[in-house]
Amino acid sequence: MQHKLLWRGVALIGGLAIVSGILFFSIKPSFHGAVINPPIPAAEINLTDFNGSPFTLSSLRGKVVILYFGYTNCPDECPLTMAHLKLAMDILGDKSKFVKVVMVTTDPARDTAESMKNFLGKFNSNFIGLVGTRDELIKVWKDYGVTVEDGGETHSYFVYMIDQAGNFRETFLPDSLPVDMAADARLLLGE
Amino acid sequence: MENNNKADVLNQGVIIFVFLAVLTALEFFVAIEIGAIVLLIIMAIVKVGLVIYYYMHITRLNEDSGDDKHSLKYKTATNRLGLWLFLLSDSFVFGGLLVSRFYLLSLTRPPLNQTLGLIVTSVLLLSSFFMNRAESSMEYGDRKGFTASIIITLILGIGFIAGVLGVEWPSALAEGITPSSNTAGAIFFMMTGMHALHVLTGLIFLSVVLRNGRRGLYSAEKHWAVEAAAVYWHFVDVVWIFFYPALYLIGKLI
Numbered sequence: 001m002q003h004k005l006l007w008r009g010v011a012l013i014g015g016l017a018i019v020s021g022i023l024f025f026s027i028k029p030s031f032h033g034a035v036i037n038p039p040i041p042a043a044e045i046n047l048t049d050f051n052g053s054p055f056t057l058s059s060l061r062g063k064v065v066i067l068y069f070g071y072t073n074c075p076d077e078c079p080l081t082m083a084h085l086k087l088a089m090d091i092l093g094d095k096s097k098f099v100k101v102v103m104v105t106t107d108p109a110r111d112t113a114e115s116m117k118n119f120l121g122k123f124n125s126n127f128i129g130l131v132g133t134r135d136e137l138i139k140v141w142k143d144y145g146v147t148v149e150d151g152g153e154t155h156s157y158f159v160y161m162i163d164q165a166g167n168f169r170e171t172f173l174p175d176s177l178p179v180d181m182a183a184d185a186r187l188l189l190g191e
Numbered sequence: 192m193e194n195n196n197k198a199d200v201l202n203q204g205v206i207i208f209v210f211l212a213v214l215t216a217l218e219f220f221v222a223i224e225i226g227a228i229v230l231l232i233i234m235a236i237v238k239v240g241l242v243i244y245y246y247m248h249i250t251r252l253n254e255d256s257g258d259d260k261h262s263l264k265y266k267t268a269t270n271r272l273g274l275w276l277f278l279l280s281d282s283f284v285f286g287g288l289l290v291s292r293f294y295l296l297s298l299t300r301p302p303l304n305q306t307l308g309l310i311v312t313s314v315l316l317l318s319s320f321f322m323n324r325a326e327s328s329m330e331y332g333d334r335k336g337f338t339a340s341i342i343i344t345l346i347l348g349i350g351f352i353a354g355v356l357g358v359e360w361p362s363a364l365a366e367g368i369t370p371s372s373n374t375a376g377a378i379f380f381m382m383t384g385m386h387a388l389h390v391l392t393g394l395i396f397l398s399v400v401l402r403n404g405r406r407g408l409y410s411a412e413k414h415w416a417v418e419a420a421a422v423y424w425h426f427v428d429v430v431w432i433f434f435y436p437a438l439y440l441i442g443k444l445i
Contacts, residue, residue: 002202009210016234017217023225177299179443 032180039167043143047132050113064099067160071107071152072119086123087178101127107152163188197331207245208320222440246323247425300442301375308439311354318347319428326421332411341401
């Protein structure tokens with residue numbers, strides 16, 4: 001009576017242990033966002049940063065770039081996303097110096113270099129804000145599939161992750177967990 | 192499964208406890224290293240199954256109670272059914288809280304110390320082992336064994352309360368997690384508070400049973416209060432077998 005119980009128990013728990021072991025040795029870390037497979041080169045961006053200097057995306061080669069499109073007068077989505085990205089940078093810790101968060105304005109009429117700097121400075125002084133003429137911005141929005149309406153207040157809100165080689169790797173929805181975005185940035189850095 | 196001698200019964204209690212302990216350790220490993228939620232759920236269900244079948248003796252509900260409505264056997268069977276129905280209703284409270292936890296926090300978890308969670312869980316599981324031992328001892332008229340095991344159960348139960356209310360709660364409050372700070376705080380305090388309340392009433396129940404036991408009120412033939420206290424105590428453990436992974440193991444931080 002005892003032996004039947006003992007053996008059945010050992011078999012059941014042994015089975016669970018074996019499954020756990022197999023999973024432990026076989027799971028590979030995976031991406032959490034919408035992956036672009038195969039990766040495509042991210043379109044070049046030619047704009048002006050919030051210090052007035054010309055900016056090109058290719059100047060950030062060697063770093064993971066996290067791109068976001070929004071406007072500084074945004075009451076909800078943009079500050080929320082920036083807060084999540086700030087948390088992601090905090091989670092990355094030391095590794096965050098290899099990751100650059102870049103925000104491109106969707107509201108050239110109201111956003112200036114100064115307003116971008118003020119807005120982003122509230123989250124992380126390493127975040128970069130980009131401004132430009134309406135035509136320059138329209139080209140970037142088009143290249144990244146960003147819809148902009150209502151004077152910039154309605155806009156696509158994806159977060160784009162670009163790897164160190166300048167390839168477009170995945171997109172995230174703004175409510176993605178900071179831990180997940182940080183984990184993916186770490187994955188890309190390890191490649 | 193009919194066991195005919197005391198040593199067998201006590202040994203079975205030990206075997207079940209070892210299974211529970213191994214599963215708890217495996218659970219911890221899976222949570223930390225793999226994060227496979229389905230596996231954690233399966234293990235919780237297996238643990239609960241072991242406790243409900245072997246410690247709570249749920250199959251006794253199926254026993255024939257005889258036709259004599261005035262017999263002890265009949266009355267005990269009725270009492271037993273009543274207790275289980277009460278526990279069923281109590282399950283709705285805990286079930287609701289469990290569902291709420293996943294509705295509110297989804298697959299994220301509150302920032303709790305997982306090692307502390309493992310320690311209090313182990314204390315509670317060990318207390319169930321001794322509670323079962325106490326009940327089994329009384330079934331064979333071993334009053335000394337019964338008394339010793341009940342006292343140990345009580346001490347471990349107090350240890351659990353000390354761990355949750357004395358360590359976990361203050362450390363959460365110190366970090367700014369309060370019942371009203373955010374949803375994680377609210378659900379954490381509600382779940383652990385409701386559960387701790389049941390542990391406390393369980394401790395009162397155990398104290399009464401201990402006192403009456405020492406007065407010689409129970410025998411091998413007649414000890415419904417002991418069985419009731421055991422079933423109630425194991426129920427509280429079953430709730431924790433679900434609450435523990437829900438609060439400490441499943442989900443990502445933040």
